[in-house]
Amino acid sequence: MENNPKTRVVVVNEKFCKGCGICIAFCPKKALTPQINGKPVWDNDLCIRCGLCELRCPDFAIYLVQEGEE
Amino acid sequence: MENNPKTRVVVVNEKFCKGCGICIAFCPKKALTPQINGKPVWDNDLCIRCGLCELRCPDFAIYLVQEGEE
Amino acid sequence: MSNGRELLRLNKMPHIWCPGCGNGIITSQVLRAIQELEWDQDKTVIVSGIGCSSRAPGYLDFSTLHTTHGRALAFATGLKYANPELKVIVLTGDGDSAAIGGNHLIHACRRNIDITTIVFNNSIYGMTSGQYSPLTPTGSLATTAPYGNIDRTFDLSQLAVAAGATYVARTTTYHTNQLRDFIKKGMQNKGFSVIEAVTHCPTYFGRRNRMGGAVEMLNWQKDHAVPIRAAERLSEEELADKFIIGEFHNKPEPEYCERYAQLIANTKGQE
Amino acid sequence: MSNGRELLRLNKMPHIWCPGCGNGIITSQVLRAIQELEWDQDKTVIVSGIGCSSRAPGYLDFSTLHTTHGRALAFATGLKYANPELKVIVLTGDGDSAAIGGNHLIHACRRNIDITTIVFNNSIYGMTSGQYSPLTPTGSLATTAPYGNIDRTFDLSQLAVAAGATYVARTTTYHTNQLRDFIKKGMQNKGFSVIEAVTHCPTYFGRRNRMGGAVEMLNWQKDHAVPIRAAERLSEEELADKFIIGEFHNKPEPEYCERYAQLIANTKGQE
Amino acid sequence: MKKPVLMQGNEACVHGALAAGIGFYAGYPITPSTEIAELLAEEMPKVGGYFIQMEDEISSMAATIGASLAGKKAMTATSGPGFSLKQENLGFAVMAEVPCVVVNVQRSGPSTGLPTSPAQGDVMQARWGSHGDHATIALSPYSVRESFDVTVKAFNLAEKYRTPVIILLDEIVGHMRERIDIPEPGTYEVLERPKTDLSPQEYQPFDAPVDGIVPLAPFGTGYRFHITGLTHDRTGFPSTKPAEVDYKIRRLTSKIEMNTEDIVEWETYNCDDADTIIVAYGGTARSAQATMELAREKGLKVGLFRPVTIWPFPEKALIDIAKDKRVIVAEMNLGQVALEVERILKQDIEKVNKIDGEPITPQEILDQIEGV
Amino acid sequence: MKKPVLMQGNEACVHGALAAGIGFYAGYPITPSTEIAELLAEEMPKVGGYFIQMEDEISSMAATIGASLAGKKAMTATSGPGFSLKQENLGFAVMAEVPCVVVNVQRSGPSTGLPTSPAQGDVMQARWGSHGDHATIALSPYSVRESFDVTVKAFNLAEKYRTPVIILLDEIVGHMRERIDIPEPGTYEVLERPKTDLSPQEYQPFDAPVDGIVPLAPFGTGYRFHITGLTHDRTGFPSTKPAEVDYKIRRLTSKIEMNTEDIVEWETYNCDDADTIIVAYGGTARSAQATMELAREKGLKVGLFRPVTIWPFPEKALIDIAKDKRVIVAEMNLGQVALEVERILKQDIEKVNKIDGEPITPQEILDQIEGV
């Protein structure tokens, strides 16, 4: 069940997210797009599970988890 | 009347001098010898008017002046 | 890998920082570093002064100490010295460490006490709404520098090296992995370490200086940070509007608490 | 040549310093430097903190200001900034400038404000009877270091350079002419200058460390001071118990008061 | 119609300082005082004045004193934590008799406390914060206009008595905006620094009568003298002679105490027929005014005594007005001026105190009056 | 015969600290307190304790607090100027409720003043030196033996009430040498830091009754909590909620005021039949004792009230003993405790003050008694 890309999903904690747009701007695959409040919507297909969104989010609001976790 | 060695003398201000012995130790010609209280006695003949005693005295207590001054 | 959230006090989140503020990026790297080095949560103390950045410890699930402005390192020195088995990290701002706290920084460097200090350098006093700090570059605008800052651009890392810190490095919130790497090296250094993390304050520094938002400021960092090796090949003019990142110093020397432990060992029981 | 006594407040003499204390030697060189550069007695202000060395201004026939411990440079900054036509000299001790006053030293360096600072470095707190200072070498004895100082030997001149002083030099009370020469160069530098004058405190540092009296301590300086050029050719071991004298930095940069004058010129009358 | 001006207390303080001829400001940012620095950073260069942001509050106080010795009217501003840090050098200014103005926009303490909330917790600190014996002048305005007036007055008193003068603003008055009609220059007194008549040879910077001062000659004007924080004689040089020390230290107090009548300022409202006197100052005095109106509406004979100078306290006036009446001291602390009122009146008094970061409401004082 | 020991007050303070189990000292040299640091530099390593000379007094206070949080009994010592510098962080210790002992060996002020001369000018500063509202415990010994006792007591009170405790020595007591018979361990109380019964999950570091504290769990022992100088709730985390702030700030005072009876200490001499009561403390109490003997020889009915705790002041005891009698407060300042005595007694009192660097002589107090 390790870091199998296929089973990992990107989660956004809407309570933490402040819609700063950093994850969206630095997603190498444009897998994130902003809602009207600036918070990201994730595209499962485009995403390569690189973790850059998680790495740079200043609000601990976006991260990869094994599907079904959290 | 400039800095004519012959006319310059070394003066010790006994009120300022604390008898530390620095002037005596660093006089290149041993022209200064200590009294019992450590304060220097000057030897006109040995002195070459180099000014080192004046330079190093921490108490502004020994210096060269034109004879008759001060 | 994780963003370190396992070590957060989740019930205190979301944190007070503005949208896009770099403080969270640095904090996340600190937590990841602690995780990767497997430091004991119960033996790790995180100390800060006063400032936006200094609010970080409140969100971190350790023994945490939020002190007075500029004095974090002095509190931390007492803590560490009194119980050397504690691991101590200090989180501080550019004002906190370089303005009011400059003296404690120098003396911690000089003693080489085993504390890892991470300076959140956003080039501004964030908490008090945007006055210039000693690390605000010449010419930048701030509420107390409405005509442009006349102070000279100041290099805190260089000061830390001169004062005797045994590990000193600088990088940015853009260079996130490098930042974590430097923090880890600082934590592993048995001695005093300074990691200057250049970060972005979109609310005050960014807005006043028309630098755009968080994303633009991160890109600015990318464009203006020059690795130390590369800098060596550049002329002064080429470097004029750039700043250097990398490890400036990494040379272990006897640590302060250990030297005192030695003294105790030699003295104890003598009477 | 004179020993500067024309500029003394003769009715305050003899001074309070112990027999043989190096403070008088430095003070004499300061006065000679002022004489040689023909500074206006009425436009020269001499400022100090607290310590044996900081008692010097009381004997000097200028506008003199004896402030609080460690803060001389902060008072002097206000003075100079408020009236840039004044010439300002700061006389301070190693404790005054490097311990409690370290931060003000850094920031005066950083600003490059036109003040000449002479640090009377006797490696000890003289006034309070012999506690160790940040400039006390490792291993030396002091009343608060009865088992030998565990702090690392610290290089104040290097710190001043890193902090941005534009003229920095060190020499000793033995190298009297060089001392005067450095002081004069510092005074002539339009910017912040630090002259570290290594001096001898026979009463506390000398006695406690069995170094003999003033004469022996002066000879010790002669034997342990290595000119910067010579030092470059020596190994670390050869330098272990030595210290380096000479000019460490001499590079004019824009001065603080002038930069503010420019700002006033640009702004004045705007409304 | 003259354009009406809406202004914060902090801004009015700046305009007061400019009106008084401020020539130098040194400070370090701290909420809720920062607007003072920010506005001065903008205004000072325009009038050829000197603004500097120092590395901390200690150096800000030091630089302010240094600038004053250079002949400038000088000011610094801060809040609680910074005011604590200034205490040592504030004592130096007292000892060396260097005129300057120190603004403390009070916030809630102790320690970092509630940085953005109002309080009046530093009133006793203003009197006793620095070590050793000395007297203090401290003024506390209750309105934006009075922030202007009190600042002008503070500069005047500083120069007149060669002493630091403290302005105790609070977050309420400092941050609220209300109408101010800034008076025309010439309609208020501005005291320039007194000049000595003596020649440099005759001049002794501390050769003053017990109730007064010697004018302070600026450095660089041909007067060469010595300033020290050590006890000193009339010439300014260190002295340990008991008679000289006694003279010096007592004068620090007597020059202010013997001029209390000249310094103190207070206002009374409805005190003539009152059987209950509220004592309140600064922001809280506004609550008390509202209380008084509410009480009067109910037919309660309530008056208000509002000291503007907290130190020296208008002792005589208080006794005249409040002795043997019911007295209620309302303040945003746990009872500081109340101690002084109790001591002066030598009678039991009542207190309304609040330290939770919120201002005292008119109703809360009324409740005390009505014994709710 | 047990070897008699001659010792300075400063040294006795060190021995008291060692007896109380001091584990950490941070300081910065300053006359007349330096002997405390010097002796501890020698003694601490012998007992495995930690001595550090910091870069200034601000950091000394900070390091002391840090060490206390690490679980050590911690102390710092200083004199006037250094005490002024410690005020901000002293306020932090109050706010964060960190036990520690702060010694101020008083010298003559203000400012640098007379560094080697005695005074009692910092008594009000001990109460009011830091910004914001809080209560203070401050003790002032009058003999070398009492310097020992008071230091042990200071550590005990610090731990019991989780607060900084101030020892107001003065140069007279600090520097004079007299006989001391150091009591055997076991003959005096030494309070170890209270330990919590609660698990880390249950533990809330500030969840205390209004008149008390929660034991402080040392950092590094499995209790992970937050300490801040901001107003905070019972868990220690920042809070701006008025009710929580009110509770917190009031408790800083109430935990001491409600235990005044437990804390206060004083001594009376010949008060039963006295019509005149001298109030004196610290070094000056010795003069007053001598005065009393001189007066009694002359048949004058003079008694002495000697507070050992200056803060909280033994208010009840004073009223019992001195109310409506002739009261003379003798102190080496311009009248600080006198203000408190006046307030408490609500009557006019007389004062003997001296601020010239010399101690008050027995004759000077006698002169006041005799109306000379």
Next chain:
Amino acid sequence: MKKQLEVRLSGAGGQGLILAGIILAEAALYDEKNAIQSQSYGPEARGGSSRAEVIISDNEIHYPKVISPNVLVSLTQDSYNKYKGELAEDAILIVDETVEVEADIKHTVYQLPLLEIARVELRPVVANIVTLGAFQRITGCVSYESLETAVLDRVPKGTEELNKQALAAGHKAAGDLLAR
């Protein structure tokens, strides 16, 4: 009308409500009334909600803080939730269309598309001025002329026309609503 009007303007940080409060107070001064403006500071101001308060009166205003607002303006749901408490009995509410108000609320509620008007017709940054226009029309507690003068005094050079339009747009929208 009560002799003292207490107004609370609330919304998100950055919506310019503090400036709106200042302008409102200044307009009252032009009308030769008294006014006091205050606001909340601190970390609170950093995060979500922002609040400005204005008291307007014909008499002297002593106590400077709003105790129970007669008018609450809320541009966001968050700020509405946070500040809706402690309203005066006769209070009125002026809220953005996007704000959900309890059905059983006992106060008069004016719901207007303030943010949308600014965004669609003008520019988002002038939502605060649109709000002021509506506020004037509904409360009438300051004159339109004074308000316009105060707006023009305070807004950045070059944006005068935009802000005039914004004020008018808000005024009109409120008029339309009242007319309904």
Next chain:
Amino acid sequence: MKKQLEVRLSGAGGQGLILAGIILAEAALYDEKNAIQSQSYGPEARGGSSRAEVIISDNEIHYPKVISPNVLVSLTQDSYNKYKGELAEDAILIVDETVEVEADIKHTVYQLPLLEIARVELRPVVANIVTLGAFQRITGCVSYESLETAVLDRVPKGTEELNKQALAAGHKAAGDLLAR
């Protein structure tokens, strides 16, 4: 003898008079008397003169400072000039031979070659102990045994014999003088 004896020891800095004062006070303790020792600090102590004070009494000593000395010891002219004032009526003076005393002085003066004895017979550093020996012989206010014990307690290891001799030498010199 008066119930309280006030002693002032004066000389140049470095002559060890403070140590002498401490030893004297400790000797008094051995004699089961009370004693208080104090000294002057400060820059004053840095320069010329140095002073130590001891009060010895059978009763409790309250006021710790010497008001009018019953015994003044002076090893140098400077210190004599500085501290000779304010002596008690019945005061006695013990001074070094090199000190010139006013011819018309009304106090009993004991003049002894204290410095010379130390320098010639022993070592200059023990002048203070020589002085104590003489002091004991003249005043008798502490016992010789206690004084010797106190001296041996306080002097550096290895110098005990030298100091014993110094004490004896001073004692003897004073005895000789008294015998004259």
